[in-house]
Amino acid sequence: MRTSSRKLMAGLYIHIPYCHSKCSYCDFCSTPNIETVENYVTALIGEYRLRKDEVNEPLSTVYIGGGTPSILPMPTLSRLVESLGHPVLEEFTIEANPEDVTPEWVDAIIRMGINRVSIGIQSLVDSELKAINRRHSAARAEEALMTLKSGGIAEISGDLIYGLPGQSLESWNYSLNKLIGYGLTHISAYNLSYEPGTRLYA
Numbered sequence: 203m204r205t206s207s208r209k210l211m212a213g214l215y216i217h218i219p220y221c222h223s224k225c226s227y228c229d230f231c232s233t234p235n236i237e238t239v240e241n242y243v244t245a246l247i248g249e250y251r252l253r254k255d256e257v258n259e260p261l262s263t264v265y266i267g268g269g270t271p272s273i274l275p276m277p278t279l280s281r282l283v284e285s286l287g288h289p290v291l292e293e294f295t296i297e298a299n300p301e302d303v304t305p306e307w308v309d310a311i312i313r314m315g316i317n318r319v320s321i322g323i324q325s326l327v328d329s330e331l332k333a334i335n336r337r338h339s340a341a342r343a344e345e346a347l348m349t350l351k352s353g354g355i356a357e358i359s360g361d362l363i364y365g366l367p368g369q370s371l372e373s374w375n376y377s378l379n380k381l382i383g384y385g386l387t388h389i390s391a392y393n394l395s396y397e398p399g400t401r402l403y404a
Contacts (some may be wrong), residue, residue: 211292212259216246216282218268222301222337232269243278247285261289265296267320272302276310283314293318293357300338300346308353318357319350320390325366326377333367334394347384359388366394 220239221232264286271279295318296311303321311319325331326340338346350358360381364374381389 211262212257213263213265214250214257214261214286216264216266216271218242218266218271218274220268220273221270222273222299223335236273239274239278243274243282246282250285261286261291263293263295264289264291266316267295267297269297270299270302270322271296272298272307276307279311280314283316288315291315291317295320295357295359297322298346300343303346303349305349305353308350308355312354317355318359319355320359320361320388321346321350323347323360323377323381324363325369325373326380327369327373330366330369330373330377334363344380344384347386351384356387358384358386359390360384360386361390361392363392363394 219232219242220236221234223234266282274282294316296316297320298307299322303319321343322336323343324334324336326343328340331338331340347358347360362377362381378389378391
């Protein structure tokens with residue numbers, strides 16, 4: 203829950219621990235075993251029904267993160283969103299990877315009431331993306347950004363990582379300036395961490 207001097211804002215974070223594959227720097231709890239996703243979402247919905255009265259204020263924001271929530275089959279995502287009971291939200295965010303963003307996907311999430319997308323760009327240099335085992339190319343990331351904007355998503359947050367293997371100050375500036383040029387409403391920049399147990403650490 204977040205508070206401000208003006209009003210109390212209640213927010214809900216929903217974690218989806220599924221990914222197409224594991225990035226070499228990632229130490230989050232995630233799995234490519236999508237076969238369990240229906241049971242997982244059913245459990246999430248059950249927990250929400252049990253605990254929703256713990257927050258006295260109406261929900262103002264919902265954030266579906268991960269993992270990679272854009273991996274969810276559309277009927278499954280719709281079932282999860284429907285379970286929230288159509289709250290009137292100021293902001294409804296879903297995290298996505300570029301390879302999942304299509305015009306059809308954008309249309310579907312807008313119909314569900316999702317109005318903000320946080321997209322994992324990480325870099326706009328192909329060699330840097332390859333070094334951390336990202337599935338998308340720089341061109342696919344830019345295509346995804348254009349698809350989101352042309353599809354009607356005005357609120358877009360883009361993630362970048364600095365300190366990548368082989369990255370230089372010049373290539374970092376290239377990615378950053380390129381992303382700024384898309385006029386996103388938010389950019390998050392993260393320092394690469396070498397976490398024990400990850401392939402990058404090894």
